[in-house]
Amino acid sequence: MYKDKTNKKRYPPRGKPTGSHHSEGHRGMFKPLMSMSKESFKEMRTYFVLKILSDNPDGITGYQLQEDYHFPRTNVLRVLDDLVEQKYVKIKKDEVDGRANKLFIITDTGMNYMDELKEKWADRFSMMSDTTMPYFSRGEKHMLLKRIDQLTSIEDAIDYFRGKRSKIKTKQSAIQERLEILENRKERLDDLIKFLEKSDKFDKAELIEQVKDWWETTNKE
Known part of the structure; x- marks a missing residue:
């Protein structure tokens, strides 16, 4: 809100936020890259936050998430609070150079939920699951x-490692397919x-027929 020369109160136009916290760098930070429901988008956002926490098993502050991973401050704090409430994340208070820090650490329940989300979205984002490299991340090593x-x-x-092996076999089958x-x-x-x-010449109509035939044959297989 501001005042013009007539001393009347004015408001900025709708859709044009003001203030540094609405800078171009943050605008649309959490917008989905493709059409999806609000609930699906929340699941994807939760997965990425949990994945970051799993790669930092000793804990990470909300400020680090904001600065290192470019999460908007108000947004990431709300997400972290929700994850703590659902027992997917726990808080550890730490003090560095006389300053109190609140570290967010993923729990076993959070790791399990992250794996569930990873498998759930594997078909839509296969790079998240089936094509990952065969090594442990820092978080996975810590939890193992x-x-x-x-x-x-x-x-x-034996039971534990058989379970791990079974998951790998399932992924191998999916990769083979x-x-x-x-x-x-x-x-x-x-x-x-x-x-x-x-x-001998470029026949666009014939090419279109070839592609249509390819499409129909592929969908029948």
Whole structure:
């Protein structure tokens, strides 16, 4: 709100926020990259926050999330408060150079929920699950060692690692299916390229028919 020369109160136009906290750098920070429901978007946002926390097993402050990962301050604090309330995240108070810090740490429940979200969205964002590199992140290593510390017998250890192996086998099957689909599409493209290379002239209508035939055949498989 401001005053003009007539001393009347004026308000900024709608849709044009003022103030540094509405800068271009933050505008649209949490907007989804594709069409999805509000609930789905919240799940994706939760996944990314939990993933960051899992990669920082000793804890991370809200300020670090804001500065290092470019989360808007009011938004990230609200998300963290919700995660704490749902027991996915816990708070550890720490003091550095006489200053009190509030560290947010992912819990075992939070790790499990993160894995659930990861699997749920794997089909839509396959890069999140099926094509990840076969090494442990810092968070996964921390949670693995913590889980091993809780084991009390050989039987418990065998059951635990059998469960881990079962998850890997499931992912292997999913990867194999994707590889077969990609190989099939590659072969179709090879045929299409050969057709074009043998053509004396560019027949757009024939090319369209070839692509339609490819599409129909692929959808029947």
